Amino acid sequence: MAGLATVIATILGVFMAWCAAKYDFWGKEILDAVLTLPVVLPPTVLGYYLLVLLGRRGPIGAWLEAHFDINLIFTWQGAVIAASIVAFPLVYKSSRSSFEGVSRQFEDASRVLGKTELQVFCMITLPLAFRGILAGAMLAFARALGEFGATLMVAGSLPGRTQTLSIAVYEAVQAGHDQIANFLVIVTSIVCIAVLLASNYFLRPKYRLG
Amino acid sequence: MRIDIDVHQFFRSGGHEFKLGIKFNCDEDITVLFGQSGSGKSLLLKTIAGLQVPKSGKILINSRILFDSSRDINVPSRHRNVGYLFQDYALFPHLSVAENIGFSRRSLFSKALGKGDFDRVQELLNVFQIEDLKNKYPADISGGQRQRVGLARALLQEPEILLLDEPFSALDPLLRITMRQELKKIQRIFEIPILLITHDPQDVAELGQRLVLIKQGSVTGSVDLSKEPFRDSSGRPVRPEIKKILLSAAGVLNE
Secondary structure, rough: OHHHHHHHHHOOOOOOOOHHHOOOOHHHHHHHHHHHHHHHHHHHHHHHHHHHOOOOOHHHHHHHHHHHOOOOOOOHHHHHHHHHHHHHHHHHHHHHHHHHHHOOHHHHHHHHOOOOOHHHHHHHHHHHHHHHHHHHHHHHHHHOOOHHHHHHHHHOOOOOOOHHOOOHHHHHHHHOOHHHHHHHHHHHHHHHHHHHHHHHHHOOOOOOOO | OEEEEEEEEEEEOOOOEEEEEEEEEEEOEEEEEEEOOOOOOHHHHHHOOOOOOEEEEEEEEEOEEEHHHOOEEEEEHHHEEEEEEOOOOOOOOOOOHHHHHHHHOOOOOOOOOOHHHHHHHHHHHHHOOOHOOOOOOOOOOOHHHHHHHHHHHHOOOOOEEEEEEOOOOOOHHHHHHHHHHHHHHHHHOOOOEEEEEEOOOHHHHHHEEEEEEEEEOEEEEEEOOOOOOOOOOOEEEEHHHHHHHHHHHHHOOOO
16 A cells, blocks of 8 residues: 555656756746645645545545545545655655756757657656655655554544554554554564665665766 | 858846857868857857757758758757767766767667667777777766767767867866867768867867857857968968967957
8 A cells, every 4th residue: 555655656756846847837836835735734634635625525526426436535545645645745855856956968968869858758867866766755655654644534544444554553552452563563663674775775876976 | 061050049047138149151071169158159059959949040051951940940959960079078877888879879678779780889989999998887987088988979870960069178188189189080080070169279270170250149250270371381280370360359469
């Protein structure tokens, strides 16, 4: 679930970051602020927004129910959406700064060497920005894994269905199941440490810049 | 080989306005555009390569139209077939020397080249004597070597013209002397016309056959350097004469 949320957040984050880095348009910085909001807002506030939007009486929720008979609230899909949105700014921010860090000269050079815009992006821009994007995606994964507030608001806590690790920890402690809590905490910590170690390993530079 | 250029462009940044209006033609092997920093020569080179779009005008290379505002023609950079050497060479830092040189022939999904292209990369590695560097990365080689890689990369696509943006400014003075000789040799081997911009009088004296003077966005003179009084009877550059014309163009010396 956290993995799926990371994939969604990464694809959207990279795309939006690329647009923001490449094009100048009116209200760009406002959009930037809105896109970064989920990381600053208290998770419960974010969850409430999502509930209002995606709920049966919310504009998106009502539309989805009317046309596709889909209800997202209290489902794992809803939890994925909540986690994606919470994790999104982490990918977006780090991708945007890495895209902006790719010198225009490299892109110009490959244009002159006969490459289309898509080729320029895939062969130059993306590989050069890759480390920053990966770092963002790793953080996003860790964040999605630990998502608590927004997920709880949108998806509730149905064991085996919409219960995330951190919610399970909370409930285990509340219920006095110390052994379960210990186990879950250790698992979470190990996964998070592994993610950070892996990201450090992948991010070790293969070549020097400049 | 013939280049016809007549471009107009207008820039406004902050309170500053910059007008570029450049018109010249040339058919020499090596043409040197000389001007101070900020005179618009880099901009002109980018315009020829299609990296900047002028407001109006025409660009023709060998009577092939690359840009013509009156007919709404603007050939994209990737189809202009010009070789471009950036000031600091813009070698791709994530690709090895051989991968950099082969870049123009490489497909989106694979770094491998076809047999014919692979052989041409080998040939260029030999011509530029950088065979033993082929697996190194740009950050690990010297300035002169980077320039060779940049030239080889530009030449692989068999361009109609080489555009060089202050090719020697990133090199130390002694290396410049060697690289100028090398450039002349390359020009003869590949029989490719070169358009070079510089603010170094040495480049003008050593390389120029046609000199185009640029000042504040417009052409202030075009001089044939291949004849007297700029060459002596054995074809060597007459430096005092060349210096004189550069100084008077810069407004330092009034005749």
